[in-house]
Amino acid sequence: MTRDEHILRELFAAASAAASPDGKFATRLPAAPKGRTIVIGAGKAAGSMARAFEAEWGHPCEGLVVTRYGHAAPTRQIEVVEAAHPVPDEAGLRAAERILALAHSAGPDDLVVCLMSGGASSLLTLPAPGLTLADKQEINRDLLKSGAPITVMNRARRALSSIKGGRLAAAVAPARLVTYIISDVPGDDPAVVGSGPTIPDVTDPETVLQELRAYGIPVSAKIEAAIRANIVVDEIPPGDVHMIATPRSALVAAAGRARELGLNPLVLGDAIEGEAREVATVMAGIARSAALYDDPVAKPCVLLSGGETTVTVRGKGRGGRNAEFLLALALALRGEKSFAALACDTDGIDGSEDNAGAWIDAAFIQDAYDKGIDLPGYLANNDAYSAFAALGRLIVTGPTLTNVNDFRAIVIR
Numbered sequence: 001m002t003r004d005e006h007i008l009r010e011l012f013a014a015a016s017a018a019a020s021p022d023g024k025f026a027t028r029l030p031a032a033p034k035g036r037t038i039v040i041g042a043g044k045a046a047g048s049m050a051r052a053f054e055a056e057w058g059h060p061c062e063g064l065v066v067t068r069y070g071h072a073a074p075t076r077q078i079e080v081v082e083a084a085h086p087v088p089d090e091a092g093l094r095a096a097e098r099i100l101a102l103a104h105s106a107g108p109d110d111l112v113v114c115l116m117s118g119g120a121s122s123l124l125t126l127p128a129p130g131l132t133l134a135d136k137q138e139i140n141r142d143l144l145k146s147g148a149p150i151t152v153m154n155r156a157r158r159a160l161s162s163i164k165g166g167r168l169a170a171a172v173a174p175a176r177l178v179t180y181i182i183s184d185v186p187g188d189d190p191a192v193v194g195s196g197p198t199i200p201d202v203t204d205p206e207t208v209l210q211e212l213r214a215y216g217i218p219v220s221a222k223i224e225a226a227i228r229a230n231i232v233v234d235e236i237p238p239g240d241v242h243m244i245a246t247p248r249s250a251l252v253a254a255a256g257r258a259r260e261l262g263l264n265p266l267v268l269g270d271a272i273e274g275e276a277r278e279v280a281t282v283m284a285g286i287a288r289s290a291a292l293y294d295d296p297v298a299k300p301c302v303l304l305s306g307g308e309t310t311v312t313v314r315g316k317g318r319g320g321r322n323a324e325f326l327l328a329l330a331l332a333l334r335g336e337k338s339f340a341a342l343a344c345d346t347d348g349i350d351g352s353e354d355n356a357g358a359w360i361d362a363a364f365i366q367d368a369y370d371k372g373i374d375l376p377g378y379l380a381n382n383d384a385y386s387a388f389a390a391l392g393r394l395i396v397t398g399p400t401l402t403n404v405n406d407f408r409a410i411v412i413r
Helices: 003-018 046-057 090-105 133-146 150-159 167-172 205-214 221-229 247-260 276-293 321-332 364-370 375-380 384-390
Strands: 037-042 062-068 078-083 111-117 176-182 240-245 264-275 301-310 339-345 357-361 406-412
Touching (some): 003 247, 003 339, 003 406, 037 046, 046 062, 046 111, 062 090, 078 090, 133 150, 205 221, 247 264, 247 301, 247 406, 264 276, 276 406, 321 339, 321 375, 321 384, 321 406
Parallel strands (some): 111 176, 176 240
Antiparallel strands (some): 301 406, 339 357, 339 406
16 A cells, blocks of 8 residues: 555545544433433434434433445444435335334424434435325436436425425424434535435425426426425424534544644535536646645645535446546546545445545556556546456445545645
């Protein structure tokens, strides 16, 4: 392992540790209720959040959370089930039905704790009246291929759901509700994380329909009617909301570790969105400026960023938005002699593959040339995963049991 690969992995480890739910509940716990404590939730971090809450709560509790296949964590009192992500399945539908039933069962003396993290939009699937699971699966696939930003995707998911957009909070009333969130979205809006099951939604249905059409998503008459009819009429109290980990906190932790490793960190932002290869072109320009002029930060340095890029799928390869970003970055930085970069999803899964992301350095382009690997061709086919696999540059961590979205680091010397 080279020095820079080691440093990049250290920075990613620091970011992931900051995103863990362990130890994050102690100062935010509510008073114990007279009645039951019911824990419900969903997301890629739902299992680890349930485990961490149990460890710090100190009172009896019960409940159910749903997480992605392979992302469960051992718990004593709270049941953890698994379902599909990013395209929902029957297991997610059954879990959503059970979670909604638990919410309805809460009485005025009970406390309902909701644990939300990224991925809940797909995992907590309960179609709006008039729609089937197949309807939601189809539109979810279309959204994932459209290049639409996560904010647009989640507005559509709320509009198509019987549980998101505050509808779960309506079921909890009159019990006390406390929501804990690990954010994976730009701006940390609680209504966007997991499509906000406990946060009232005020989105105009016409806005959702316009956005779907703008991104080329087919809207049938049935879906259009369901979106227009699925409006939350009553005022819904969201209860107490606590953000226990965010993309920003992960970047701050990585910046601190960078200083310990002798690098000047520059955090470019935690809410960077856009086509992965276009974001890479911009990042390459900033990296070149640092290399040539020590501006906007002096060498040796590291550019840190988060957020969620998108990929408009046109090829038939094995992608992942972080791998696509990194392959585009490598091509944009060809000729630079002293750089290294990593791009990974903090949940440990880049898209639907088995890697968290990948890494590159100045030798990457030459390595590909020596092995006859056509990097521009792989990029054109949305096949960055295969390129990095062939060159031994994948980062494989397995599920991290948390999720604050993408993490990118570019080291310049």
